[in-house]
Amino acid sequence: MAGAVIASTDSGYDQARRSYNALIDRRPAAIVRCRLAGDVAVALDFARSEGLEVAVRGGGHNPAGHCMVADGLVIDLSLMRSVEVDHEARIAYAEGGATWLNFDAATQAFGLVTPGGVVGTTGVAGLTFGGGIGHLTAQHGLTCDHLLGAEVVTPDGSIVRASADEDSELLWGLRGGGGNFGVATRLEFRLFPLERVLGGRLIYTGRHVGEALRRYRDLVAASPRDLSCGALLSVDESLEPILIVSPCYTGASADPQELKELRSAPGLIDDGLRVHSFIAQQHVFNPPYGEERCYWKGHFVRELADELIDELLGRMVALGRPPGQLLIESLHGAAKDNDSSLGAVGFRGAAFNLSAMAGWMDPTDDEDHIEWARETAAAIAPWSASGAGYVNYMQADEPIERVRAAFGDETFERLRTLKGRYDPENVLRRNQNIPPHPAEPGVPAQEATS
Ligand SMILES: Cc1cc2nc3c(=O)[nH]c(=O)nc-3n(C[C@H](O)[C@H](O)[C@H](O)COP(=O)(O)OP(=O)(O)OC[C@H]3O[C@@H](n4cnc5c(N)ncnc54)[C@H](O)[C@@H]3O)c2cc1C
Numbered sequence: 001m002a003g004a005v006i007a008s009t010d011s012g013y014d015q016a017r018r019s020y021n022a023l024i025d026r027r028p029a030a031i032v033r034c035r036l037a038g039d040v041a042v043a044l045d046f047a048r049s050e051g052l053e054v055a056v057r058g059g060g061h062n063p064a065g066h067c068m069v070a071d072g073l074v075i076d077l078s079l080m081r082s083v084e085v086d087h088e089a090r091i092a093y094a095e096g097g098a099t100w101l102n103f104d105a106a107t108q109a110f111g112l113v114t115p116g117g118v119v120g121t122t123g124v125a126g127l128t129f130g131g132g133i134g135h136l137t138a139q140h141g142l143t144c145d146h147l148l149g150a151e152v153v154t155p156d157g158s159i160v161r162a163s164a165d166e167d168s169e170l171l172w173g174l175r176g177g178g179g180n181f182g183v184a185t186r187l188e189f190r191l192f193p194l195e196r197v198l199g200g201r202l203i204y205t206g207r208h209v210g211e212a213l214r215r216y217r218d219l220v221a222a223s224p225r226d227l228s229c230g231a232l233l234s235v236d237e238s239l240e241p242i243l244i245v246s247p248c249y250t251g252a253s254a255d256p257q258e259l260k261e262l263r264s265a266p267g268l269i270d271d272g273l274r275v276h277s278f279i280a281q282q283h284v285f286n287p288p289y290g291e292e293r294c295y296w297k298g299h300f301v302r303e304l305a306d307e308l309i310d311e312l313l314g315r316m317v318a319l320g321r322p323p324g325q326l327l328i329e330s331l332h333g334a335a336k337d338n339d340s341s342l343g344a345v346g347f348r349g350a351a352f353n354l355s356a357m358a359g360w361m362d363p364t365d366d367e368d369h370i371e372w373a374r375e376t377a378a379a380i381a382p383w384s385a386s387g388a389g390y391v392n393y394m395q396a397d398e399p400i401e402r403v404r405a406a407f408g409d410e411t412f413e414r415l416r417t418l419k420g421r422y423d424p425e426n427v428l429r430r431n432q433n434i435p436p437h438p439a440e441p442g443v444p445a446q447e448a449t450s
Helices: 037-050 100-108 124-130 168-174 206-221 257-263 306-317 333-337 363-383 400-407 409-422 445-449
Strands: 004-007 030-033 054-057 073-076 083-086 091-095 147-153 159-163 183-190 196-199 202-205 227-235 241-249 268-271 274-277 293-301 324-330 352-360
Touching: 030 037, 037 054, 037 073, 037 147, 037 159, 037 183, 083 100, 091 100, 100 124, 124 183, 147 168, 159 168, 168 409, 202 206, 206 227, 206 241, 206 257, 206 306, 206 324, 227 306, 241 257, 293 363, 306 324, 306 363, 324 363, 352 363, 400 409
Parallel strands: 030 073, 054 073
Antiparallel strands: 004 030, 083 091, 091 183, 147 159, 147 183, 196 241, 196 274, 202 241, 202 268, 227 241, 227 324, 293 352, 324 352
16 A cells, blocks of 8 residues: 555544544444555455445544544555646646645636635535535535546446546436445545635624524525625524624625625624635634534525524523524525536425534533433424535534435435445445445446446
């Protein structure tokens, strides 16, 4: 192998087994730091011959802790983070372990961008394979919409290519179907010119937060596609609500009407909007890595009704102490331009993604916070678009019905067939799992999908 193997007796083992979610504390048998696609194939081979369960680690951000497996083998891609840019063709080539920090630094050197996630340390591949919602969703759609191709090491150790010409069905599956089909070692993305944005954060507190949230809702519903806008609801220690709205405007106006309305909403205590680089916008949220215990659960919703806003405000004080945050992501604009023929992702029709993100430090609070997130998701459920949340935010205990609902029956069955061709033994099951349909006898995976 060109890379390195870290065993439990090696220094650095505890650092290497950390993930974003401090609730996850697993001790793998070994962590394989791959450098090449061939290393990934060797690791998969070794895991098979030793009967070891496999986990794949990109940025280590998945809140379910899918990147770690107790007593198994972790295929760690953190040495595979380079990103090359063909600025004339406007295409970026990212290695399988690249994060958005790596990606944005490389593409912004040429004034180019693809719509990615809002936290730099998140893995590009992991985020893309679940869809990808961020600061440019209204302008350019989901991250997976711009995935043009990938090099993938399948569980049997073969190296295959997914693209419109080479295996369009695999490419379709990678656009939303998660890390179910293989380990991606190289991904290709379409790029767009963009250097500066009008963005940052607006912070509201106190009794007017409900009104500010309604204004946010009305505004994004009617918003042009040059304005993406997310929101984050929380409470301070005295249970006063706090709303953070994070617009990202890329239009021509120096003072767009939509932002004027947000800036004049009641309860505003901090106006941090400014023209800055896209890289600066990508640093608007920088949560610490691996310190908090987390449990996330939510729903894509049809609308953000007044009653639902009241419900959400009530849920923020229900625990009697700060429970964490509630993330509100709008799906207006370009996310709606495509449908399930482009990729497996199944949530485009929703208006918003609402996620209860319980976060805490003390292990004795585990049960209370987990229960808070579950009850909050249950309170949102009457407005649910499909009965499911975002696969990228799901915990490992989500029932298969919720995973199925995230895609819809037809897409889920199509994904199961694809899984049956590439991973009939379900080697890659540390993810929001697609159980394989039995493969067609005697037909190799590549032929079966071409
Ligand atoms: C703080 C934070 C911020 C986030 N922000 C956003 C956001 O703005 N937008 C958004 O859409 N999502 C966001 N997410 C969710 C995130 O996209 C998913 O959790 C994603 O799975 C993380 O990918 P990762 O590589 O960092 O995680 P990991 O835990 O390393 O990987 C998760 C899983 O992804 C798969 N995977 C990763 N890399 C590969 C690969 N190269 N080949 C095959 N499979 C692979 C594997 O199944 C792996 O188990 C955020 C999560 C956190 C914790």
